[in-house]
Amino acid sequence: MLLGPTGAGKSTVLGRLALNDIDAGRGVLLIDPKTDLVNDLLARIPEQRTGDVVVIDPTSPTPIGLNPLATSPRSREQVxxxxxxxxxxxxxxxxxxxxxxxxxxxxxxxxxxxxxxxxxxxxxxxxxxxxxxxxxxxxxxxxxxxxxxxxxxxxxxxxxxxxxxxxxxxxxxxxxxxxxxxLRATLGQTNPSFDLADLLTKRRIVLVSLNKGILGSESARLLGSLIVGQLWPLILSRAALPPERRHIISVFINEVQDYLALPTDLADALTQSRSLGVAFHLAHQYRAQLPSRLKAAIDTNAHNKIIFGSSAADAFEIARLAPELEAIDFQLLPRYSIYARTIHHGHTNPWCQARTLPMSPATGDPASLRAASAARYGQDARQVEEQLLKRLGLAxxxxxxxxxxxxxxxxxxxxxxxxxxxxxxxxxxxxxxxxxxxxxxxxx
Structure with a gap:
C-alpha cells in the first residue's frame, strides 16, 4: 500500500516496483488514470520483454478490446x-x-x-x-x-x-x-484479440492507460473497474494449480478507490490473491477517499506499507499502525521521503525512513511499443462501430x-x-x- 498526496512521488515508486517485476520476467498489470506512468514504463521496457507489452488505451484509433461478459474455456470460475x-x-x-x-x-x-x-x-x-x-x-x-x-x-x-x-x-x-x-469501441468487441488470461499464463505486461481528460472520470472508473473485475475469476482459477506453478503476478492500481470493486469481501479477496501468487500494489492520495470496508481490508491485508508526507488526519490514523512512530513524524516528511514497513521472508521489519529514487533513464520509444501492441491486438474503432451497428440491427x-x-x-x-x-x-x-x-x- 502506498499513501501520499499528489506530487509526493507515489507514481515514481510504483513505476520502479513495476520495472523490477518486469525485469524479473513476471506478469504485470498496471492501471494508470493519467497515462504518464504508462508512458514512463514504455520508455524503459527491457528489450527482451517488448514482445510481452499490451497497451490498453481506449482513446487509440485501434483500441484493444475487452469483453467482461465473455466466458473463457480456460477458467471454470468464468461461468x-x-x-x-x-x-x-x-x-x-x-x-x-x-x-x-x-x-x-x-x-x-x-x-x-x-x-x-x-x-x-x-x-x-x-x-x-x-x-x-x-x-x-x-x-x-x-x-x-x-x-x-x-x-x-x-x-x-x-x-x-x-x-x-x-x-x-x-x-x-x-x-x-x-x-x-x-468506450463503445473498446467494450463493443465481441471477440477481442487479447485475452486477459494471458497476463497469468503468458506473463504479459498489461498497461492500462485511462486518460480521464478524454474519457471522462466516470468512464475511466467504469473501464478500470471492469478490468479488475474481469481479472478476479482468473485469479481464482489459479487454485487449480499446484503452489509451485503459481508464479508471481503483480497488479498495480493507482487511485485504488476508483477501481477495486469485487463481488466478494475485499479482505478475503486480498488474502486469497496473496495465497494464489497475485500481489496487489494499491496507491491512493488520502484515507478519506477509501470506503470503510476497503480501508479496513487494506490496513489488515496490505502488509507492506509505504507512507509519504501526510495530512494531520491521515498521520494520526497511520500512527496507530506504527507504535514506534508518532503522527508528527508522518506530517513532517519532506518530498520524496517515506516511512516504510516491509515484510521479508515472512518476517515483519520495523518501520524505517528512506528516500525514494528517480526513474532510471529512458531507453526506448513509447510510441513504437504502443503501435506494436495495437497492430498485434487492436481493432480499428470505425470498423468496430460498423460491426456493432450491423450486429445489433441498427445499420x-x-x-x-x-x-x-x-x-x-x-x-x-x-x-x-x-x-x-x-x-x-x-x-x-x-x-x-x-x-x-x-x-x-x-x-x-
Missing amino acids: PEMIADTVLATFKNLFADAWGVRTEEILTASLLTLARTPGATLVDLPLLLTNPAFRCRIIANAPDPLGTGQFWSKYQSLSEAQRLQWIAPVLNKLQPFLIRPH STPATTTDTTVPTGTNDSAPAIRTTASSNTTGSVTIGRRPKTKRGTESR
Whole structure:
C-alpha cells in the first residue's frame, strides 16, 4: 500500500516496483488514470520483454478490446453467473449513491442473460431493455424459465409506459456506453484479440492507460473497474494449480478507490490473491477517499506499507499502525521521503525512513511499443462501430416513427434518454438534453 498526496512521488515508486517485476520476467498489470506512468514504463521496457507489452488505451484509433461478459474455456470460475455478479458489483460500486432494488433486479437479469449469450457485450445492454425484437432474439437464445425467464415474462407483460418508468434509472446509469465512442469501441468487441488470461499464463505486461481528460472520470472508473473485475475469476482459477506453478503476478492500481470493486469481501479477496501468487500494489492520495470496508481490508491485508508526507488526519490514523512512530513524524516528511514497513521472508521489519529514487533513464520509444501492441491486438474503432451497428440491427435504419422520452428523475438538467423505433421494430438509443420540466420522481 502506498499513501501520499499528489506530487509526493507515489507514481515514481510504483513505476520502479513495476520495472523490477518486469525485469524479473513476471506478469504485470498496471492501471494508470493519467497515462504518464504508462508512458514512463514504455520508455524503459527491457528489450527482451517488448514482445510481452499490451497497451490498453481506449482513446487509440485501434483500441484493444475487452469483453467482461465473455466466458473463457480456460477458467471454470468464468461461468455466466460469476461474470454477471462481477459486472453487477462494478456497477453497484460506481452508482452506490443512486442504487435501488429495481435497478439491481433489472441489471441482474440483463447481465446474466447477456453473459449466457455467445458474442454479447455490455454495449448490447441498453438495446436489450428498449428493443422488443432484439430482446426476444436474445431471450430465445438464453432460456431460463425458472430464473431470468420469470423476470422477462413480467417485463414483457408491462405496458410501454411502465417499462420506460422501470428502466429510466438504469439507462441513465449506462450513459457512458452511449455517448463515449472510445468506450463503445473498446467494450463493443465481441471477440477481442487479447485475452486477459494471458497476463497469468503468458506473463504479459498489461498497461492500462485511462486518460480521464478524454474519457471522462466516470468512464475511466467504469473501464478500470471492469478490468479488475474481469481479472478476479482468473485469479481464482489459479487454485487449480499446484503452489509451485503459481508464479508471481503483480497488479498495480493507482487511485485504488476508483477501481477495486469485487463481488466478494475485499479482505478475503486480498488474502486469497496473496495465497494464489497475485500481489496487489494499491496507491491512493488520502484515507478519506477509501470506503470503510476497503480501508479496513487494506490496513489488515496490505502488509507492506509505504507512507509519504501526510495530512494531520491521515498521520494520526497511520500512527496507530506504527507504535514506534508518532503522527508528527508522518506530517513532517519532506518530498520524496517515506516511512516504510516491509515484510521479508515472512518476517515483519520495523518501520524505517528512506528516500525514494528517480526513474532510471529512458531507453526506448513509447510510441513504437504502443503501435506494436495495437497492430498485434487492436481493432480499428470505425470498423468496430460498423460491426456493432450491423450486429445489433441498427445499420442504415431510419428512426423516425416513434419518439418516447424516458423520465430521468429529479434532476431537471439531467440528460433525457429517448428510445426511437422504426418501421422494422429495430430501435436505437440516443441522448440529448431534456428541456426544463416539472420535477418528477425516479424509481430505482
